Amino acid sequence: MKHVDLFNDFLKDTVNLNSTRVKNLDDSLNPIKDAVRGSDWKPHLHGWLEQGSWAHKTIIKPVDQGEFDADLIVFVKPIDGWDAANYINTLLDAFKANSTYKDMVKAWSHCVTITYANDKKIDVAPCLVDRGGFTRFEVCNRDTNQFERSEPEKYTAWLVEKNSFSGSNSFRKVTRLIKYLRDIKTRFTCSSVLLTTILGYRITSADKDTAAFADTPTALKTIFGRMDDWLQVNLTKPAVANPFLQSENFADAWTDDQYSNFRDKIHTYREWIDDAYDEQDRSESIAKWRRVFGEDFASGAVLDEGKSVSKALVADVRRQLVEASQFAGDLVDAIKRFGASILPATFNKKSYMEAPKWKRVAANQMMSVTVKADLHRSKYGTQIVNAVNSLDPLQPGYYLHFRAVTNTGMPFDSSLYTVQWRITNTDEAAAAAGALRGKFEKPEIDNRRWEELKYRGVHLVEAFVINKRTDRIVGQSDAFRVMIE
Numbered sequence: 001m002k003h004v005d006l007f008n009d010f011l012k013d014t015v016n017l018n019s020t021r022v023k024n025l026d027d028s029l030n031p032i033k034d035a036v037r038g039s040d041w042k043p044h045l046h047g048w049l050e051q052g053s054w055a056h057k058t059i060i061k062p063v064d065q066g067e068f069d070a071d072l073i074v075f076v077k078p079i080d081g082w083d084a085a086n087y088i089n090t091l092l093d094a095f096k097a098n099s100t101y102k103d104m105v106k107a108w109s110h111c112v113t114i115t116y117a118n119d120k121k122i123d124v125a126p127c128l129v130d131r132g133g134f135t136r137f138e139v140c141n142r143d144t145n146q147f148e149r150s151e152p153e154k155y156t157a158w159l160v161e162k163n164s165f166s167g168s169n170s171f172r173k174v175t176r177l178i179k180y181l182r183d184i185k186t187r188f189t190c191s192s193v194l195l196t197t198i199l200g201y202r203i204t205s206a207d208k209d210t211a212a213f214a215d216t217p218t219a220l221k222t223i224f225g226r227m228d229d230w231l232q233v234n235l236t237k238p239a240v241a242n243p244f245l246q247s248e249n250f251a252d253a254w255t256d257d258q259y260s261n262f263r264d265k266i267h268t269y270r271e272w273i274d275d276a277y278d279e280q281d282r283s284e285s286i287a288k289w290r291r292v293f294g295e296d297f298a299s300g301a302v303l304d305e306g307k308s309v310s311k312a313l314v315a316d317v318r319r320q321l322v323e324a325s326q327f328a329g330d331l332v333d334a335i336k337r338f339g340a341s342i343l344p345a346t347f348n349k350k351s352y353m354e355a356p357k358w359k360r361v362a363a364n365q366m367m368s369v370t371v372k373a374d375l376h377r378s379k380y381g382t383q384i385v386n387a388v389n390s391l392d393p394l395q396p397g398y399y400l401h402f403r404a405v406t407n408t409g410m411p412f413d414s415s416l417y418t419v420q421w422r423i424t425n426t427d428e429a430a431a432a433a434g435a436l437r438g439k440f441e442k443p444e445i446d447n448r449r450w451e452e453l454k455y456r457g458v459h460l461v462e463a464f465v466i467n468k469r470t471d472r473i474v475g476q477s478d479a480f481r482v483m484i485e
Helices: 004-015 019-037 052-056 084-096 152-166 170-185 192-200 216-233 256-278 282-293 299-307 309-320 331-338 427-432
Strands: 045-051 068-076 105-107 112-116 120-129 137-141 146-150 245-249 370-376 386-388 399-405 417-424 437-441 449-452 457-467 472-476 480-484
Touching: 004 170, 004 216, 004 282, 019 045, 019 068, 019 084, 019 120, 045 052, 045 120, 045 152, 052 068, 052 152, 052 170, 052 192, 084 105, 084 112, 084 120, 084 137, 146 245, 152 170, 152 192, 170 192, 170 216, 170 256, 170 282, 192 216, 216 256, 256 282, 282 299, 299 309, 299 427, 309 331, 309 427, 309 457, 331 457, 331 480, 370 457, 370 480, 399 457, 417 449, 427 457
Parallel strands: 068 120
Antiparallel strands: 045 068, 105 112, 112 120, 120 137, 137 146, 370 386, 370 399, 399 449, 417 437, 417 457, 457 472, 457 480
16 A cells, blocks of 8 residues: 555654754855855855755755765866865864864765764865866865866756656655665665655656656656666676766776665665555555664554554444444443454454565475463463463453464474564553564573563464574464453
8 A cells, every 4th residue: 555645744843854954054155155155164155955865955854863974166267277176174174263164074985074963964065166277166175186077067957857757746755765774774875866866767757647657656767776687687796987077987886796785785675665565454564664664654543553452442343243233341341342343354454563574485385383381370371370371351461472383283394484473552541651563582491472461452463483594483372362351
């Protein structure tokens, strides 16, 4: 499912740089320009240009809540006799002579960086206009002391055009989402300019007003799929040229290993995106999108779902059963009075359940898995109070000892298999305690699992059997429903 509204909220609340920080960035420009104009820096100024993610409108909020980066180009006329390093070094000196910026600046290979602690970094990069009488733009490499061709204005215009082909700013939105994926997963290396260029090449004028870009999640699926297709064709690192300066290859900074890893990870994430998009069950689809983008995706929606389980189901019971029209209890009371049949089959699916990261074997190769549970007065207690069935009413303060068994009642050999447990709580008490859970939990001794009975409600325990050699799911139990009074 697409969940267009959830994607809009995710972009607005989590991915996009918030409007206050954008305004603060804009407000920082004139003081920087005034400082350069009022300094003793010798080059004659020829203009300014916002560059990079800032100019392309693909800047995102730092996932670590730290500083974000913005690029500002200052165009200058060349000075006879100056080499490339002179422009960077003297610009650094000009900022150090300014009382506002003297403790905020540092020189790098191509720019002087102004750091506003816990907010932003602005890179100010000199760009020479028509050095030596040739019509061209050149940036300065302080490390190599070389001038390097650049086409910042044309490159930005190219990305603006690509965005116009995608419709509804979806190219920019997708670029932000993929940059967020890169930063939140930290599983691949790809600079922003390289990533943005790769994505830009995946869109053409033929895409304008097509269904492939109907909305943000559809555009994401389209562009990500095209990127993966291109990567799979290129077994070794390809060139990714600046579209207006073929001599500039943005992929030069990639090592072969980094490219190979990028190719593999994008292929995996493409499978996850397609799976989430194609999933027709709402809760499972949200869970699969959260596998891609993390727990901040649809966080409000899943909290509401977990918290309101009892109210929603009891309201359904009142509508469907004449004898329940005046019923005033919660879900636990309703099950005890009207029976387990009031629970819909979809009860075992919650949007905050972590989607499995392991691939599955074919359906006809899956092993039978059943969850068994024993009640104990204390954790690791040796004396069993009694065996427990799904939806048996239980009192808080006790412990359940879970084990996963085969169709013959035998445990899974821990030398061959690991049992990953997915523990999912529901309802108001667990939500209030911040304990809805839903993640996979490692097994304890001999693939078993202990859980304390705490929160009133009906909770879910599932066992996933993973073959250690192949790292694939070879069996999954039905949900064991734990009802705590």
